[in-house]
Amino acid sequence: MATASRSQPAVAITGLTVSKDPGDAITLTTADRKNWCVNPYTGEMRQDTAPRLDAFYLAIRRLHAKPPLGEGFSASANVVFLFLTLSGLYLWWPRTWSWSAVRPTIWFVSGARGRARDWNWHNVVAIWLLPILFVLTATGVVLSSGPVNRLMFRLAGEPLPNPPAANQAARPAPKPVAPPADAPSLEDFMAQVEKNYQDWRQMSFSFQPAIAPAKSGERGLLNPQALYAAVAMPHPWPVFAVTNVTRDHATGELRAKDSYADLGPGWRTRRWVRLSHSGDAFGLAGQIIAGFASLGGCLLVYTGYAMALRRLFNRIRARAT
Numbered sequence: 001m002a003t004a005s006r007s008q009p010a011v012a013i014t015g016l017t018v019s020k021d022p023g024d025a026i027t028l029t030t031a032d033r034k035n036w037c038v039n040p041y042t043g044e045m046r047q048d049t050a051p052r053l054d055a056f057y058l059a060i061r062r063l064h065a066k067p068p069l070g071e072g073f074s075a076s077a078n079v080v081f082l083f084l085t086l087s088g089l090y091l092w093w094p095r096t097w098s099w100s101a102v103r104p105t106i107w108f109v110s111g112a113r114g115r116a117r118d119w120n121w122h123n124v125v126a127i128w129l130l131p132i133l134f135v136l137t138a139t140g141v142v143l144s145s146g147p148v149n150r151l152m153f154r155l156a157g158e159p160l161p162n163p164p165a166a167n168q169a170a171r172p173a174p175k176p177v178a179p180p181a182d183a184p185s186l187e188d189f190m191a192q193v194e195k196n197y198q199d200w201r202q203m204s205f206s207f208q209p210a211i212a213p214a215k216s217g218e219r220g221l222l223n224p225q226a227l228y229a230a231v232a233m234p235h236p237w238p239v240f241a242v243t244n245v246t247r248d249h250a251t252g253e254l255r256a257k258d259s260y261a262d263l264g265p266g267w268r269t270r271r272w273v274r275l276s277h278s279g280d281a282f283g284l285a286g287q288i289i290a291g292f293a294s295l296g297g298c299l300l301v302y303t304g305y306a307m308a309l310r311r312l313f314n315r316i317r318a319r320a321t
Contacts, residue, residue: 001186003043004028004036011036017204018190029206071144078140081297085133088126115310122303125296132293139277152273158266189227193245196254202232204242230259239283240275 001013015029025037027048035048047054067074094101105123112120126133142148153160186205193203206228227247236242241260248255260268275281279290 004038004045007045015206019202075144078137078144082137082141085137092123092127118303118306122300125299129293129296135276139273142273143277152269153266156266156269158264189247193229197231199233200231201234204230
């Protein structure tokens with residue numbers, strides 16, 4: 001951290017993530033919400049992604065969450081997509097359950113061209129991805145629609161959450177204060193956490209810098225005001241659960257709190273909804289499956305428009321003749 005501070009003196013470090021894998025870089029989070037990767041052996045400091053690529057994904061995320069036409073448009077689009085998913089199952093349902101009738105709707109037909117190819121691709125992709133698309137669209141409805149989100153909390157029997165603006169207004173901005181003289185260093189806290197959680201996989205520390213940065217090379221460079229760590233253990237369930245650890249300043253003891261088990265039923269459901277929407281709830285495998293389903297959704301849009309346009313042009317041609 002001292003090397004990183006000398007390399008980027010204008011950067012205020014507010015977080016630190018360490019992996020147990022000796023081949024992984026140390027990640028520093030800064031006050032401007034950027035991540036820097038630091039070589040743990042040489043102290044070389046680099047941004048974790050290409051700036052242009054990072055800006056591109058940030059723009060895409062903002063466009064996805066808040067489209068230009070507003071949140072109401074996003075909620076309506078999710079509802080329509082959910083309706084298309086369910087109605088598509090009804091349209092797909094074969095009239096006769098014979099192999100010759102079912103086979104073209106569950107697997108690709110080689111050599112198909114034109115409308116037959118579009119129809120075959122549309123049905124095959126839709127039926128195999130239907131459960132995933134249903135989850136993605138249903139969770140999207142909850143996330144984008146305030147009334148549906150509040151209904152979820154009511155059904156879970158938990159008080160409704162305050163709007164984000166109210167939370168920000170009620171929460172005062174943190175003010176840097178001088179740490180007590182006997183405040184433990186970040187190294188001491190990390191060693192204490194590592195001793196109590198020997199099977200740790202990753203540790204993330206969050207803190208606020210002191211009023212005046214410590215001298216370069218000084219132990220405990222930023223003297224955190226409140227020591228806090230999120231400890232990820234091997235094979236957690238749910239995969240996004242971590243152990244939140246704080247240090248009692250009076251006694252020096254660690255206090256642990258499960259990030260998932262200690263939540264109420266409403267917020268547990270909300271976590272599942274949010275992370276199921278992106279596939280993160282099931283780790284890398286879930287993200288890959290959600291990515292393929294999203295790509296399949298694009299193919300459904302293409303084939304759906306292709307069949308609709310072919311039908312329209314055929315009607316126009318029939319009327320002309």
